[in-house]
Each structure stands twice: as C-alpha cells, then as structure tokens.
Amino acid sequence: MAIAQRQRIEPQTGVAFELKRGDLLRVIDVRGEQVSDLMAFAPDGVETLSTGRCIDYNETIYLTAGHVLYSNRSSPMLTIVEDTVGRHDVLFSPCSPEMFQKLYGFDASHPSCFGNLAGALAKYGIDSDRIGTTLNIFMNAELSPDGRIKVLPPLSRAGDFVLLRAEMDLIVALTACSAELSNNWSFKPIEYEIEAAPSA
Numbered sequence: 001m002a003i004a005q006r007q008r009i010e011p012q013t014g015v016a017f018e019l020k021r022g023d024l025l026r027v028i029d030v031r032g033e034q035v036s037d038l039m040a041f042a043p044d045g046v047e048t049l050s051t052g053r054c055i056d057y058n059e060t061i062y063l064t065a066g067h068v069l070y071s072n073r074s075s076p077m078l079t080i081v082e083d084t085v086g087r088h089d090v091l092f093s094p095c096s097p098e099m100f101q102k103l104y105g106f107d108a109s110h111p112s113c114f115g116n117l118a119g120a121l122a123k124y125g126i127d128s129d130r131i132g133t134t135l136n137i138f139m140n141a142e143l144s145p146d147g148r149i150k151v152l153p154p155l156s157r158a159g160d161f162v163l164l165r166a167e168m169d170l171i172v173a174l175t176a177c178s179a180e181l182s183n184n185w186s187f188k189p190i191e192y193e194i195e196a197a198p199s200a
Contacts (some may be wrong), residue, residue, distance in 0.1 A: 004194045009036070011187035014116030015173035016124060019166040023196025024081065026163045027137050027174065027190065029156040034188040035177035037094045037113040037134040040069070040077050040170050045126045047071045051090040051133040059141075061090055068167070069135065079169060082163040083154045089139035091149065094131065095179040104180075111178040120173045137162050139182050153184035166197075 006028075009015055012039075019025060027036050040049040055061055063069070064086045069078040093099075094113035100106035118128035138156040142150050160200040176190040177183055 004196070006193050008192050009174060009176040009192070011167065012111040012116070012174050012178040014113065014120045014173060016117075016120035016171060016173040017194070019170040019172055020197055021166055021168050023166045023167065024163060024195035024197075025078075025172065026161050026195070028159070028161040028192065029085075029154070029188075030158060030191050031188040032157040032160070033138075033154045033184045033186065034156070034190060035139040035154060035179070035182045036137040036190040037117065037175045037177055038137055039094075039117050039121070039131055039134050039173045041121075041126060041130070041172075042071065042077075042123075044169065044171050045124060045130065045171070047073050047075065048130060048132060049077060049135065051135065054090055054135075062086070063088060063090060063135070069164075077169040078164045078166060080162060081165050081184040082161070083164070084160045085138060085154075087138075087140050087155050088162070089136035089141040090133065090186050091141060092114045092136055092139065092151075093133045094136075094175070095177065095182070113175045113177050113179070116175045116178070117173045121171070124171050126171070136177070136182070139177070151181050154182070163174055166200075
C-alpha cells in the first residue's frame with residue numbers, strides 16, 4: 001500500500017475526504033491531548049455512522065482495536081485496526097454554537113466541530129441535519145455510577161494514533177476539536193494519513 005502525504009487539520013477546523021473500501025486511515029494526535037471528531041457517510045450521503053449501533057453490537061462504550069463501527073443500516077463502515085490510546089468517546093455530540101451558548105455563555109462566533117463538519121461535508125451535498133453523534137477520537141469521558149459524565153483531559157500523548165480500515169466506500173469528515181474542556185484548554189492540530197488499498 002502507498003501512504004499518502006500526511007495532512008494537517010489546523011486547530012478548530014475540519015476537513016472531509018473520500019475513502020475506498022480497504023483504505024487505511026491513520027488519525028494522529030501530534031502534540032497530545034487533542035480530540036478529533038469523526039463522522040462517516042456512505043456515498044449516498046444518507047447511510048451514516050451510528051454510534052448507538054456501535055455500542056449495541058460491540059457491547060461497550062469504549063471502542064478500541066478490534067471493534068467495528070456500524071452505520072444506521074447496521075452495515076460495517078470502519079474497523080479499528082490499531083489504537084495506541086484505548087479511550088475515546090461515542091456519547092457526546094459534536095460541539096456546536098448552541099452548546100457553547102447554553103453551557104458556557106459564549107457567542108455564536110465560537111468555532112465548533114458541528115460547524116466545521118457541516119462546512120467540510122457541504123461539498124459532498126450532505127446537509128448539516130444529517131450529522132449525528134460522532135466518534136470523538138482521543139476524547140476522555142468518564143461515567144460515574146449515578147450516570148453523570150465528566151470530561152477529563154485526553155489520555156493521548158504526542159504521536160498517539162488510531163488506525164481505521166474502511167469496510168465500504170466512504171465520505172469521512174474529521175476535525176481538530178474546538179471545545180476547550182475536551183482538549184485540556186489548549187487547541188492543537190490533528191494530522192491524518194490515508195493508505196490506499198492495493199488495486200485488484
């Protein structure tokens with residue numbers, strides 16, 4: 001397989017790109033303690049990542065190497081092949097202008113993962129209403145016995161990564177998360193590499 005040049009997602013921004021079945025996607029935390037929201041769609045723009053079905057079929061909220069990410073139609077979309085951190089989140093929706101206003105009193109100009117995902121996916125004709133709960137790579141959310149969720153600093157350190165294999169042709173969007181609490185109050189870049197599947 002040929003590895004494409006490493007690409008950088010600048011802090012508080014997002015990108016979208018296509019993967020072919022069998023391609024490998026490596027998401028890298030280059031400086032440590034930085035979350036990356038991932039959203040995936042089939043080429044029709046309707047079938048989409050379902051974190052609920054991921055939880056159902058993997059029987060855990062802590063997805064890591066060996067787990068499969070499923071769509072709203074229960075189709076395998078991505079498999080986590082390698083994971084140097086082992087703690088990510090599938091419960092929180094991507095940060096949004098409304099979230100920043102309601103929880104933190106920020107104004108609507110604050111960058112958000114939802115806005116960055118929507119902007120990146122627009123070139124594929126995917127409406128923002130199709131964006132659901134994301135796989136929040138490197139996000140460290142801790143559950144207490146009473147069901148409350150506490151966001152802690154990511155466990156990832158500089159160079160940590162998650163390697164995913166596409167199980168179908170996909171449109172993928174990735175961010176360098178914009179939420180202060182999720183990233184230990186410091187916004188940093190995320191990098192990614194795509195390793196193309198060998199030609200048949």
